[in-house]
Amino acid sequence: AQSVTQLDSQVPVFEEAPVELRCNYSSSVSVYLFWYVQYPNQGLQLLLKYLSGSTLVESINGFEAEFNKSQTSFHLRKPSVHISDTAEYFCAVINSNSGYALNFGKGTSLLVTP
Amino acid sequence: GAGVSQSPSNKVTEKGKDVELRCDPISGHTALYWYRQRLGQGLEFLIYFQGNSAPDKSGLPSDRFSAERTGGSVSTLTIQRTQQEDSAVYLCASSLALTNSNEQFFGPGTRLTVL
Numbered sequence: 001a002q003s004v005t006q007l008d009s010q011v012p013v014f015e016e017a018p019v020e021l022r023c024n025y026s027s028s029v030s031v032y033l034f035w036y037v038q039y040p041n042q043g044l045q046l047l048l049k050y051l052s053g054s055t056l057v058e059s060i061n062g063f064e065a066e067f068n069k070s071q072t073s074f075h076l077r078k079p080s081v082h083i084s085d086t087a088e089y090f091c092a093v094i095n096s097n098s099g100y101a102l103n104f105g106k107g108t109s110l111l112v113t114p
Numbered sequence: 115g116a117g118v119s120q121s122p123s124n125k126v127t128e129k130g131k132d133v134e135l136r137c138d139p140i141s142g143h144t145a146l147y148w149y150r151q152r153l154g155q156g157l158e159f160l161i162y163f164q165g166n167s168a169p170d171k172s173g174l175p176s177d178r179f180s181a182e183r184t185g186g187s188v189s190t191l192t193i194q195r196t197q198q199e200d201s202a203v204y205l206c207a208s209s210l211a212l213t214n215s216n217e218q219f220f221g222p223g224t225r226l227t228v229l
Contacts, residue, residue: 042222043117043220094215101159101170107156
């Protein structure tokens, strides 16, 4: 079985400060890793994903995440956040040999204030 | 183009009643998924469909839950004899194909409240 742990349920941060949202997973086989974002009153959107290759992946709005196999982590980072980044962020995993359903963490609420 | 749509957006029902939730996937997407999100929890997988293949029902929490997908497009999730613990946001997603790496596109969800 696999599980996804998002270590922080809420992360308050000031505008233009750096942020890291933590995600750890447990799996005995290779995985595909995803970060989804849910802005207020909107549906879930894919932010970025790791499938293979370079362990550092980036989104178009300045977020990046690094796959660390030894630490089984896929933390999401941004060097300088904006008010508009306020949202719920979900880490998700698909096990390479156990199906196609996303296994989600409980989410981290990022609140950016001036 | 149009995204995944779900109806109704909100549903309030009394305990013991049956409810039907509808999902319209993105045109051309062959894979369709149902998840639910209970308050304070992450999203839980319920069921997925791929074309005309038998669905993977491994996530359905009880036999009160069922889903069908007609004509490989629209899907309906039915909950019979609803219980208060069924209160959640039910999310539908679709993807081009059933692979590990295909992006799943999510609908806005149906918020179900069982009184």
